[in-house]
Amino acid sequence: MPPVRVRAVRRADLPEVIALDATVTGLHKADYWQRVYRRYGVGGQGLRHFLVATAGARVVGFVIGEVRDWEFGSPPCGWVFAIDVDPQARQQGVGTLLLSAMRQRFERVGVRTLRTMLASDNHLILSFFRSQGLRAGRLIPLELEVGAPS
Numbered sequence: 001m002p003p004v005r006v007r008a009v010r011r012a013d014l015p016e017v018i019a020l021d022a023t024v025t026g027l028h029k030a031d032y033w034q035r036v037y038r039r040y041g042v043g044g045q046g047l048r049h050f051l052v053a054t055a056g057a058r059v060v061g062f063v064i065g066e067v068r069d070w071e072f073g074s075p076p077c078g079w080v081f082a083i084d085v086d087p088q089a090r091q092q093g094v095g096t097l098l099l100s101a102m103r104q105r106f107e108r109v110g111v112r113t114l115r116t117m118l119a120s121d122n123h124l125i126l127s128f129f130r131s132q133g134l135r136a137g138r139l140i141p142l143e144l145e146v147g148a149p150s
C-alpha cells in the first residue's frame with residue numbers, strides 16, 4: 001500500500017466513504033452521508049472533524065468526531081462517532097493513524113478525555129479501542145424502547 005496520509009474530508013471523497021460504510025453496514029446511505037458532510041466536513045469550526053485516510057488517490061478509511069461541552073455533567077470531551085478502515089487496508093496501522101489524528105485535534109482545543117460508544121458484541125472494534133488505550137469509563141448508557149404500545 002502507498003504511504004497513508006490523514007486529511008480533512010473533501011466532497012469528492014464522499015462516494016468512496018459511502019462505499020466503504022456500505023461494506024461494513026451493508027447499507028448505502030447517500031443522504032445520511034451528505035448530512036454528515038455538511039455538519040462535520042465543512043461546518044466544524046475546529047470542534048467537529050471528519051477525516052479521511054488516503055493511500056495514493058484512494059480513500060482507505062475515515063473517522064468522525066466532535067468536541068461537546070457539559071453534556072451529562074462532563075467537562076468538554078471529544079466524542080468519536082465512527083471509524084472505518086477498508087477491509088483490504090486493515091491491520092496496517094490506518095485505524096491507529098486516524099484515531100491519533102482525531103486525538104491531536106481534540107488536544108489542540110484543550111480536551112482531556114476522548115469517548116466513544118460501541119456495541120458490546122463488536123469484538124473487533126473493542127479490541128481496536130483497547131489497543132489505543134481506551135477503557136470502560138465512569139458513564140454508562142441507559143436505554144428504553146419507546147413508541148410501542150405498553
Ligand SMILES: CC(C)(COP(=O)(O)OP(=O)(O)OC[C@H]1O[C@@H](n2cnc3c(N)ncnc32)[C@H](O)[C@@H]1OP(=O)(O)O)[C@@H](O)C(=O)NCCC(=O)NCCS
Binds near residue numbers: 024091094124125127
Ligand atoms: C477497527 C478498525 C477501525 C481497525 O482498523 P485497523 O487499521 O485495522 O487498525 P490498526 O491496524 O491500527 O490496528 C491497531 C490495533 O487494533 C487491534 N486490532 C486491529 N484489528 C484487529 C483484529 N482483526 N483482531 C484483533 N485485534 C485487532 C490490534 O490490537 C492492533 O494492534 P496490532 O496491529 O499491534 O496487533 C477496522 O478493523 C474497522 O474498520 N473495522 C470495522 C469498523 C466498525 O465495526 N465500525 C463500527 C463502529 S463505528
